Amino acid sequence: MSSTTPNFAAGVAEGYDRLMFPIFFQPYAAEAAARLSGLRAGHLLETAAGTGAVTAALVAALPGTVAITATDLNQPMLDRAALRLPPGRVTLRQADAQQLPFPDDSFDALVCQFGLMFMDKPAALREAFRVLAPGAPLLLSVWSGLDRNPIPGILQQAVAEQFPDDPPLFMARTPHGHGDIPALTAAMESAGFAGIVAERVTLPCRAKSARHAAMAICQGTPLRAEIEARGTAGLDAVTAFAAQRLAQVLAGGAMDEPVEAPMEAILLTAAKPG
Template sequence: MSATDAVFAGRVAEGYDRLMVPMLFEAYAAEVPPRLPRLAEGHVLETAAGTGIVTAAMAAALPAAVAITATDLNPPMLDRAAPRLPSGRVTLRQADAQRLPFEDGAFDALVCQFGVMFFPDKPAALAEARRVLRPGGRLLFSVWSGLDRNPIPAIVQAAVAAQFPDDPPLFMARTPHGHGDIPGMTAALEAAGFTDFGAERVELPCRSPSARLAATAICQGTPLRAEIEARRVPGLDAVTEIAAQALARKLAGGAMNTPVSAPMEAIFFSAIRPG
């Protein structure tokens, strides 16, 4: 991982919430509550909660007696989450998923949507998840499948990389879409002490109002932005426009401001902390 891969702050946090959430994350957030245990009461922890899209889905679906604590490494993401969450329903807290500030066995379930890929020490994060779950508690998390199964980020990644052939920015390939290895992730869960593993591929439509907005979302609403800006020439806006043109050619007959759509795929992993 690059040092900037897990940094979601400033204009990245704003672009992520405004553009990436509706294009990629809202649809998958709706897939989380049906996969949780049927709790009448208890406590659910969310790590890498981002701007709260999954948190809001859980708050709407889970009984009022189920407490929800949502954490993220980046306070600017939680600042954007707060207004979309019902008052008093959720506790927001800054926390590193690799060093959680909670007691052993404090939670009945732990949820992490598209966050595991960003943890520099994934074994530590999985070990922490096991520690804070009660015996019988469930871990549920999702990761993106590879770029070969996600055409919109694949087109953007290729277009951006082509502008810097000697030193291509590879954030999308390296981090969001670099961890779709089901056997490898299952082995990591087993090594962390989990049992009853499950892995489910879930394909949904990825839609954006235009090629330009889709390219802006990925180039400017993710840490790819820092990689592009670090290379200076031709500049963030110019590279974003090149990526938008590539999306328009491949998905919209060359039209920059008409809707684009393509499949996207993620993998939901589940596991149980044994009693």
């Protein structure tokens, strides 16, 4: 396990699923599934499946002739995923993407949405290469920086302002700290992948309200633990301050009005030479 990998206990997994899923993950899940919809048979592997955003989209997009195995390091995340998936359609398995428990050349496609930033990239990419069959595609999604993602950027800045001597910087450091395209493509090349294409994809980021978005970032991610560990300001107070700042910027100060801004991720595609 990488030192950056968070531990999503059951309570965090529930909040992550309920709050983060519809705002940030579902739009890119649909995008990933659409890009893999040409797969009509074989066996697809998903790593860092989380609470099943991509998994559910794949089930909707792919025929039953494609077997789907979805893995995650954290069992509570898979437990949440199981609640939205049709029984028997997907094999859910706890597994470390850096040490996959599968034979060489055993999958016909592999997808990993917003998981690579939590891993030792060379190890995870070597494992992806190993378990893919020759000619099989790889699809990765990685967030761009906070400067290209206004909603989490505004919220991260507002939280940091509450702790000027020791700002909690989870969002800047981890989800949005690994969008270096040359570094990502070099790591994929080093693992053996060919035909690498990196594309910046912008989609709408919509939340029911500034309050809802602030809850998602401050209480539905490991940023919550960083806030609570500092102990100098209550979690609810920090969340409320961040929500107020977001409402001021995007909703004319209205805390319970919908907020929307662009969000950007990098989609990387490649293949194992066949």
